[in-house]
Amino acid sequence: MAADHRSICKFEATTNENYVRLRNSLATTVAKTVNEWVKRKKAQRKRELNDLNEYLRIPHQPEDDLELVQGSRLSGTCEWIVQKESYLAWRDLAANAPTILWINGKPATGKSVLAGYIITQLQQRKLDCSYYFFKHGEKSKSRLINCLRSLALQMGRQNEQVRRILSDLRKESAQLDSVSERGIWREIFVSAIFRNNKDLHYWVIDGLDECESSEVFIESFLGKLDPATNLRVLITARDMPKIKAAFLGLGGHRSCELPISTPDTLQDIKTVINEKSNSLTVKDDELRAALLEKVLEKSQGSSCGLSWS
Incomplete structure (x- = not known):
């Protein structure tokens, strides 16, 4: 700069050549420093x-299951859930609202697709949400221990502090291969994540009735969790006696039941029927309408109960 030690930091105007040179130099330095930091x-x-993936070793990526159910949902379906007060109270942290919501329904009532819709809604609201889809027909997807590993990994991906907590655990114990599901729940969640991280987090767990240890998860894990834990859990499962008894054991202050009724899914079924009707070769509008009405009546609230015979 063309200046002596007395005038080096004195400028007549922002258009001054020395001022512009100094400003640009500082801006370049700051930008370079920020870029290097990023x-x-x-x-x-x-x-x-990468360390967490190696530590937790989940057998499959949760995004694959989510994409599958998201691809199965037709536009306009599942939206009835946002009209349910119990769901909104759970989602929006209403005062005294139970932190655990159990959505139940008969087989093939679209519970998995609904779970995918709820996950998407939470993500669009920029809320930290981890999820898991149980599948009885796939051994690895019916085990609670794989669910817990997946939830921990997803929480670490979304929350920097949780990531640090898990990294510290990995330094203490490099492998989890010999740790049981109860050990993972106690050591990773209760004693580490929930104790040291107070940020709000949502879990959406689909098909808990297809889990080998569904009662353990409800009674021994969720049932004994500190009520102050900043966690909201939504579970979908069939209304089975053992699961119902487990939820009842939590008490109404901890959990709430939301049954899926035929009126809830009626519009969804109509949407599915209309979509399938595009493949029909029936040209008469009245005959087509009568056929669609018959199929709707036979469906009995189940999208899998649709038959064109």
Whole structure:
């Protein structure tokens, strides 16, 4: 800069050549420093996530199951859930609202697709949400221990503090292969994540009735969780006696039941029927309408109960 030690920081106007040169130099330095910091943070996050993947070793990626149910949902379906007071109270943290919501229904009433819709809604609201889809027909997807590993990994991906907590645990114990589901719940969730992280988090767990240890999860894990834990849990499952008894054991202050009724899904079924009717070769409008009405009546609130015979 063309200035002596007395005038180096004195400028007549912002158009002054020395001022412009100094401003641009500072801006360049700041931008470079910020970019380097961002690169370091991204590299650090990538290393931490790789470490968590190695530590938790989940057998499948949760995003695959979510994409599957999202692809199955027709536009306009599942929206009835946002009219349910019990769901809104759970989602919006209403005063004294139970932190656990059990949505139940008969087989093939669209519970998994509904779970996917709820997950999407929570994500669109920028809320931290982890999820799991149980599947009885797939051994690895019916085990509670894999659900817990997946939930922990997802929480670590979304929350920096949780990621640090899990990284510290990994340093203390490099492998979880010999740790039971109760051990993971106690060591990773109760003693580490929930104790040291107070941020709000949502869990959406679909098909708990297809889990080998459904009662353990409800009674021994959720039932004994500190009520002050900042966690909202939504579970979908069939209305089975053992599961109903487990939820009743939690008490109305901890959990709430939301049954899926035929009126709830009626419009969804109509949407599915109309979509399928596009493949019909019936040209007469009255005959088509009568056929659709017959199919709707036979469906009995189940999308899988639809038959064109």
